[in-house]
Amino acid sequence: SQTIHQWPATLVQPVGSPLSLECTVEGTSNPNLYWYRQAAGRGLQLLFYSVGIGQISSEVPQNLSASRPQDRQFILSSKKLLLSDSGFYLCAWSVTGGATDTQYFGPGTRLTVL
Amino acid sequence: GENVEQHPSTLSVQEGDSAVIKCTYSDSASNYFPWYKQELGKRPQLIIDIRSNVGEKKDQRIAVTLNKTAKHFSLHITETQPEDSAVYFCAARGLNTNAGKSTFGDGTTLTVKP
Numbered sequence: 001s002q003t004i005h006q007w008p009a010t011l012v013q014p015v016g017s018p019l020s021l022e023c024t025v026e027g028t029s030n031p032n033l034y035w036y037r038q039a040a041g042r043g044l045q046l047l048f049y050s051v052g053i054g055q056i057s058s059e060v061p062q063n064l065s066a067s068r069p070q071d072r073q074f075i076l077s078s079k080k081l082l083l084s085d086s087g088f089y090l091c092a093w094s095v096t097g098g099a100t101d102t103q104y105f106g107p108g109t110r111l112t113v114l
Numbered sequence: 115g116e117n118v119e120q121h122p123s124t125l126s127v128q129e130g131d132s133a134v135i136k137c138t139y140s141d142s143a144s145n146y147f148p149w150y151k152q153e154l155g156k157r158p159q160l161i162i163d164i165r166s167n168v169g170e171k172k173d174q175r176i177a178v179t180l181n182k183t184a185k186h187f188s189l190h191i192t193e194t195q196p197e198d199s200a201v202y203f204c205a206a207r208g209l210n211t212n213a214g215k216s217t218f219g220d221g222t223t224l225t226v227k228p
Contacts, residue, residue, distance in 0.1 A: 032215070044203065
């Protein structure tokens with residue numbers, strides 16, 4: 001069966017510090033991968049999605065970037081965090097080319113920027 | 115691109131009553147409509163979905179209806195229980211979007227009062 005991992009689970013970082021969040025998927029090949037951010041009490045904001053290794057599409061211009069160095073690994077990064085980067089970061093995957101787009105979410109990383 | 119509107123943003127019902135959440139979408143080519151439930155501090159999880167060739171789907175106390183002509187779909191929860199309290203997100207997946215990615219509504223916070 002497929003599983004999705006995210007780490008760390010929680011993170012507290014000072015403004016201006018770098019960020020690296022990692023997401024890995026097991027049990028499937030060539031998944032679509034997504035990064036979402038959820039501010040407190042708000043909806044899901046799609047940040048990036050990827051259809052394959054090295055293929056990244058950005059939905060919202062900001063100080064974040066994403067990379068997919070391996071088929072089942074998705075990394076979210078920032079060189080300098082802002083206060084507004086605080087939130088709950090969710091990684092998700094779906095089957096490539098499937099008839100549906102059911103997205104399966106990871107457990108999330110709660111980021112607090114102070 | 116696809117635009118999904120979800121109403122209401124908050125909903126409070128008495129235990130045992132029914133709850134209805136409605137979403138409208140803009141892309142007439144959208145063909146897949148999932149609903150996710152997110153409990154406090156947890157990841158969103160799929161609870162039910164429907165494809166564009168079906169008008170209604172039921173799973174125990176939850177059901178989803180789709181009106182393709184009007185471009186709206188609804189989640190119905192009957193005999194609500196306190197454990198139904200959560201944030202519910204609808205989504206619509208357009209045929210012509212890259213990666214088959216879905217567009218999410220802003221969420222509905224459902225509170226079931228015992």
